[in-house]
Amino acid sequence: MTKDRQDRPYPRWLWPALAALACVMAVMAMGGWLRPPVRAEPRGEAPASPNVAKGTVVNAVDNDPANHLWECDTRRVPFGDEQVDRLRCLSFHYKVPSGGVRSATLHVAVKPLGAEQDTDSLVAAVGQSYPDCSWAAGKMPGCVALHGGFKGDETSLDLDLLNIACDPSVQASAEAQESLRAQLQTGVLHVMLQDDTAVLGAQLVLNGGPLTFPCGTSARPNAGQPPSTSQENPPSSSFERLVTGSSSPPPPDPVAVGVAAAAGLVPLALFALLNSLLSRGVSDAAASVAGAASRAAGSHAASGAAASGSGTAARPPEVKGDTPQSATEATPRTGTVREAGMRQDQPGPAAQAGSCQQAPTATQAGPRSASPAQETSVARPKLGPKEDERLQDTLDKLKDKLEGLAEPEPEENWKCAICGRTNRAQHKYCVYCGTRHAGGG
């Protein structure tokens, strides 16, 4: 089993990484690839409902402060509110389609409240005032009447805004129709319904073709699917409002997300590069230290390395306190430390320095053809992080020892200024906390 792990030609992290990637791709596939693409639309717009063959569907918002029709500034209530004698002020914001608005239909989900709904009116703000709507203009330049009066069982209102005369409840002039057409080309439409009929939600469909429902009010829900801005689905609506802070948040735009994802690669790549450079610096330093250790130990260590080094490599050396180990032991163990964290096809620094050249790497000789000593080396198990760390500590101590051999040792044991523990004289760094000895050179 251990040998299998040793012999595998792929890095250890490959499977977890592949699994994570597969999960991400599965989520992406389930979320986007199997569904029709979402249109890139500005605030308030939504994908067309299934019964609309084409076109842009714009959801109404109920909180636009720019809607100043009649008394919208002071008497408005949100969608779903069933108070009587209140105004329902709807606003649509959209990007005008290229080529302009060629068709526009308005769908409103309503609920007459049983008061005087037969006198209620639906009006839209335009740039010019007309006598039959002058009472409702409020602070807007003017308005046109779209519908008048509701009955108790009516649930929806469908209008063709480029043919408002299709609704028999109003008598629209050609001028009023032209004003509304001009207003639709601006990208903003403000509508108001007064004042005893609740609005559950509303949608404006641009360039979706002519009206497919009877023009005017209807006693059955229109389109088989109520407008998505209504409060008919309170849990998801309130959750969405909580996390997005908006009652009608725009859906994520795949184009913008693609650009953002590509741009995000730059800082991530720089981050990865810096990490790689920093860790390479440490590896190089460790390699040079190991190389120096090999040279300092000399040929005596080289001759003993192949046998004793590979033989002891199967288990980590035991570190008892800060007992220094001899320089002759240092070389093979130094090689072991480096090899524990390396791939099999890379020779350790000690091997590079010549001390472990007799021990073949896994790619140089297979386990079946190797000599007993070589086989021990090939079957060397991967060490766990703790063992690796212990070996690293041993390397530190050996390095201290070797540096101490090269330089004159301090005469006395010394006490660490940081942790207060006593270190042996030959240690330049505190073996407990790593602090450099102030007088250690």
Added chain:
Amino acid sequence: MSIVFRLITLVSGVASAWTLVKTIRKMREETRMSRLTPIVAIGATLLTTLLYLFLSGAAVNWLLVLPLLALGFSIGLAEGQFTRLYYRSATLVGKRSVGYLVLWGMAYLLTMALAQWGDAGLHAVGVLTMLFGLGMAVGSNYVLLRKQNRLRQAGSA
């Protein structure tokens, strides 16, 4: 056109995942600690998050952002305590804690995936998780910076 950008997102997501895995692996190894290291870690997560936030135009409740950043920062402060710094010769090295980067990276990848769903609410949840991870990154690396300064001062004393 939309399909092209979905492909770009997919490729970028895969590349980001690969980059993050490599980075996390490197961070778990012993790394030379310079003053730049924690600053770059904060900068990379901050820049990537802000780029995503503003380029994607994600709708997020900004009232939730500050508490989440603060909560992430607190957890990051605790996480930073687990990072071990020590001297190897005259070089300050350490094995950094990677919890914040794992969480932030998963949130980043998940957000990109959720964006394909077309649901503004789910997308916002992903972005808010990224911001929480950003708070953790700042907290964790702030502790690292302070530890470094303390050790350097002690070492030079």
